[in-house]
Amino acid sequence: MACAGPAGGRQRVSMQEHMAIDVSPGPIQPIRLISGYFPHFYPFLEPVLHAPDPQAMLAPAIHSAPQLQPNSEPEGDSDDSTALGTLEFTLLFDADNSALHCTAHRAKGLKPPASGSVDTYVKANLLPGASKASQLRTRTVRGTRGPVWEETLTYHGFTCQDAGRKTLRLCVYEDSRLRRRATPLGELRVPLRKLVPNRARSFDICLEKRRLTKRPKSLDTARGMSLYEEEEMEVEVYGEERGRILLSLCYSSQRGGLLVGVLRCAHLAPMDANGYSDPFVRLSLHPSSGKKSKYKTSVRRKTLNPEFNEEFFYAGHREELAQKALLVSVWDYDLGTADDFIGGVQLSSRASGDRLHHWRECLSRSDRRLELWHLLDSVPPQLDN
Numbered sequence: 001m002a003c004a005g006p007a008g009g010r011q012r013v014s015m016q017e018h019m020a021i022d023v024s025p026g027p028i029q030p031i032r033l034i035s036g037y038f039p040h041f042y043p044f045l046e047p048v049l050h051a052p053d054p055q056a057m058l059a060p061a062i063h064s065a066p067q068l069q070p071n072s073e074p075e076g077d078s079d080d081s082t083a084l085g086t087l088e089f090t091l092l093f094d095a096d097n098s099a100l101h102c103t104a105h106r107a108k109g110l111k112p113p114a115s116g117s118v119d120t121y122v123k124a125n126l127l128p129g130a131s132k133a134s135q136l137r138t139r140t141v142r143g144t145r146g147p148v149w150e151e152t153l154t155y156h157g158f159t160c161q162d163a164g165r166k167t168l169r170l171c172v173y174e175d176s177r178l179r180r181r182a183t184p185l186g187e188l189r190v191p192l193r194k195l196v197p198n199r200a201r202s203f204d205i206c207l208e209k210r211r212l213t214k215r216p217k218s219l220d221t222a223r224g225m226s227l228y229e230e231e232e233m234e235v236e237v238y239g240e241e242r243g244r245i246l247l248s249l250c251y252s253s254q255r256g257g258l259l260v261g262v263l264r265c266a267h268l269a270p271m272d273a274n275g276y277s278d279p280f281v282r283l284s285l286h287p288s289s290g291k292k293s294k295y296k297t298s299v300r301r302k303t304l305n306p307e308f309n310e311e312f313f314y315a316g317h318r319e320e321l322a323q324k325a326l327l328v329s330v331w332d333y334d335l336g337t338a339d340d341f342i343g344g345v346q347l348s349s350r351a352s353g354d355r356l357h358h359w360r361e362c363l364s365r366s367d368r369r370l371e372l373w374h375l376l377d378s379v380p381p382q383l384d385n
Contacts, residue, residue, distance in 0.1 A: 084186035084207040085109040085145075087122070087170060091190065093163055095197035098246075098373050100126075100158040102168065104138050106148040107207075110185055112174050119175045120147045120185065126155060126267075127167045127189070129241060132275040133267040133304040140175045156305065157244045157266035157373045163192045172207060184210045242343030242376040243268035243304070245281070245330060248311075249347075249362035250369040257315035258362070260326065262297050263371065264307040271332035271340040276302045278333040279342060285314050286325050299333045318363050322349055326359070327381045328374075343376025 088105040104122045112118040119142040126134035134155065141147035171187035186207025195201060248261035262281045271277040283295040292314070300306035314321070325348035332340040347359045358372045 083109065084111055084209070085172070086204055086206050087172060087186075087188060088202070088204045089122075089170065090200050090202045091168070091192075091195055092200040093158065093192070093195045093197050095160065098157055098159055100155040100162075100168075100192070101152055102136075102155075102170070103152045104149045104170070106146065106150075107172055108146050110145045110147075110172065112145070112185060113183060118145055118185075119143065119177070121173055121175055121182075122149060122151075123171050123173060124153050125169045125171075126162070127169055129166070129267060132270055133243070142175075155266070156264060157246065159373065160197070163195055163197075165193075167191050171210065186210070241267060241269065242378050243330065244373050244375050245328065245343075245345065246371060246373050247328065247345075247347075247358070248369050248371045249358060251318060251321075251362055251366050252313075253366040255313065255315070256317070257313055258321055258326075259311055259313055259369075261311045261369075261371075262308045262328075264305070264309070265330060266305050266373075268304040268306075268330065268376075269342055270304060271342060274302070276304055277340075277342065278302065279304075279306050279330055280333055281308065282329045282331060283312055284327045286327060318366075322363050324348065325350070329380055330376060341380055343378060344381040345374045345376055346381035347374075 086108050088107070090101075090103040090105065092101040092103075093099075094101060102124055107120065107122075110118060110120060119140050121138050121140045123135065123137040136153040136155070138149045138151040138153065141149060168190045169187060170190075172185045173182040174185055175182050187210050188205045188207055190203065190205075243265055244267060245265045246263040248259075248263060250259040250261075251257075252259050260283060262283070265279060265281070268277055268279055278299055278301050280299045281297040285293045288294075295312040297308045297310045300308070316324075325346055327344065327346055329344035330342040332342055334340060345355065347355050349356070349359060351359060354372060355374060358370060358374075362370050
């Protein structure tokens, strides 16, 4: 670039001098505005005269226009505005009924990737554990960035041991009709060991970015779970859970026998490629006494938390039943092929822990229904020699 000199000639000015950029090496100093690197012309500002700086004469200086006061409200692209919104919810550990209740109230300040209104829902997962077995979700609230659900999600079969080692993950999703998959807007995680049994606790927590954990390949191969999405890949690290079953036992003095109720199962291991199972329950009393020693419930399709509410009867005196064993097993129904074993439990006088306590309490009292959750074993129940 050239300009007129003092003698009327043309004097060449370098590009660096023209842009008034200091190209001398040195440490990079942070600046609040990128405009500090470049000169601007502000016709509405009056020039300000300053005394010459002796050090400024030794090296080229940056003569930029006076900087404007930055806006106090952060913009959408700044680092200070990374908040994804907040979620209000309430947790209640019902220890008497072995259930965890999560009530999703509302969300505030959601920031969907697209502008305009947003359709959202909340999905809950218990970690660690098979994601589809503990996956619950609310309904979708449409057309607002401050949705109000007021919906309760219940996990049955939740025990004190679960509260001590599990974490509840809540994720807010955008249920867009234009996209095939829902978009996660943010998540949060609550360690459940902080809960006090039978006391509700309310939360109002900021959402964070989605965190993903890959599923071990060994589990995919063993169960044919390759269709799992990446966002569903959180499982037990130290061992798989086969699930649990809620059984009711009652010795009926009027009928003279044992009433066994199969109420529900929870957190069953998935056996099918779609991540679910078609579970049913088999019952057998050993040693067998007659034709009515084996029963089977109906099949519940595509679920890992089936509810049966079916009852079966075994005739016999209390002393006779005390010498026998009740074998309970959960299976995945497969059409045309052999059923897949999910898990089982044995109740008898030779059992231990809750299984022994449940069996003895039932036979020691008449006409009193006792309900108890039992963890399923990974091997079919077998009689001891």
